[in-house]
Amino acid sequence: MTKAIECINLVKQFGDFRAVDQINLQFEQGRISALLGPNGAGKTTTISMMLGMMRPTSGEVRVLGLPSGTKELRQRVGALMQDVRAADGLTVREVLQLFRSYYRNPMSLERLFDISGLHADAKRRASALSGGQRRRLAFAQSLAGNPELIVLDEPTVGMDVEARGRFWETIRALASDGRTVLLTTHYLEEADAVADHIAVIANGCVVAEGAPERLKAQAALRTVSFRSANAPKEHEWLQLPGVEKAECYGDRIRLHAHETDQLLFTLMQSNWGVTDIDVQSASLEDAFRSLTDTNRSTLTKNSLS
Numbered sequence: 480m481t482k483a484i485e486c487i488n489l490v491k492q493f494g495d496f497r498a499v500d501q502i503n504l505q506f507e508q509g510r511i512s513a514l515l516g517p518n519g520a521g522k523t524t525t526i527s528m529m530l531g532m533m534r535p536t537s538g539e540v541r542v543l544g545l546p547s548g549t550k551e552l553r554q555r556v557g558a559l560m561q562d563v564r565a566a567d568g569l570t571v572r573e574v575l576q577l578f579r580s581y582y583r584n585p586m587s588l589e590r591l592f593d594i595s596g597l598h599a600d601a602k603r604r605a606s607a608l609s610g611g612q613r614r615r616l617a618f619a620q621s622l623a624g625n626p627e628l629i630v631l632d633e634p635t636v637g638m639d640v641e642a643r644g645r646f647w648e649t650i651r652a653l654a655s656d657g658r659t660v661l662l663t664t665h666y667l668e669e670a671d672a673v674a675d676h677i678a679v680i681a682n683g684c685v686v687a688e689g690a691p692e693r694l695k696a697q698a699a700l701r702t703v704s705f706r707s708a709n710a711p712k713e714h715e716w717l718q719l720p721g722v723e724k725a726e727c728y729g730d731r732i733r734l735h736a737h738e739t740d741q742l743l744f745t746l747m748q749s750n751w752g753v754t755d756i757d758v759q760s761a762s763l764e765d766a767f768r769s770l771t772d773t774n775r776s777t778l779t780k781n782s783l784s
């Protein structure tokens with residue numbers, strides 16, 4: 480089956496700075512995928528290359544089996560980027576009609592109004608809409624061509640709770656029509672609620688990828704952190720009962736484990752001079768932070784095997 484999007488050894492260099500560093504990603508057709516990462520991770524740069532808006536320094540992007548940016552793809556792909564400017568002087572209805580006129584097989588105006596929730600604002604100037612309303616109009620614009628692939632960069636920024644709810648409902652409905660959706664977000668919780676597949680990037684590299692359940696399994700770990708006057712070598716931490724992952728922040732050691740009772744007992748019995756113990760349950764956001772935080776050394780059972 481053709482992949483919706485394939486990034487092969489994708490690199491983007493801005494002068495001396497490498498914003499995207501050898502990214503290899505594949506997104507399946509008919510699924511909702513999320514590209515997740517903190518500010519400056521390289522999400523926008525990556526999707527700009529997917530959409531043919533930016534040329535890779537090296538590597539390749541294929542979209543629906545075609546090289547990115549081709550004329551054919553512009554008919555088949557809808558995109559919502561972060562910087563959206565309202566069309567000067569046009570009403571909401573005129574904007575939607577104008578965008579529909581660019582495509583061979585546009586989505587119905589009625590459906591675009593339903594999706595944007597802007598029925599009552601049809602005759603208002605687009606430039607007079609609020610920030611959140613403008614974002615909803617821009618989302619409808621991105622769907623004007625009835626696209627089979629929809630790429631959305633931070634789609635929910637500026638939307639209120641109701642607009643967000645309607646937005647996620649629309650995304651699910653679009654996917655159930657067989658369309659492919661790729662979106663970027665900072666929020667693991669948001670991606671978890673809708674995505675079939677999540678790729679996490681940090682500093683231009685893919686740091687984790689998989690079904691939300693897989694990423695959540697990591698979040699289910701509890702964390703025991705402590706200082707140690709006499710800590711053993713790092714690889715020994717992973718021999719402790721139940722420990723899946725170990726990190727070191729300066730003089731503080733953090734161990735991630737599914738079950739902590741036995742671990743605490745072992746630490747207290749050891750001769751490592753353990754002090755200042757703290758035990759916490761990790762949230763999804765903690766797991767995301769731990770995946771994308773590069774100011775620490777991390778060991779996992781996988782990295783040793």
Ligand SMILES: Nc1ncnc2c1ncn2[C@@H]1O[C@H](COP(=O)(O)OP(=O)(O)OP(=O)(O)O)[C@@H](O)[C@H]1O
Pocket residue numbers: 493496498516517518519520521522523524525665
């Ligand atoms: N045209 C450019 N020239 C120089 N540096 C750039 C350019 N575009 C992006 N960058 C840098 O590349 C890095 C990645 O930027 P990018 O916009 O892709 O991140 P992002 O993950 O989308 O971040 P955010 O969540 O804040 O939107 C950042 O450090 C940014 O400053």
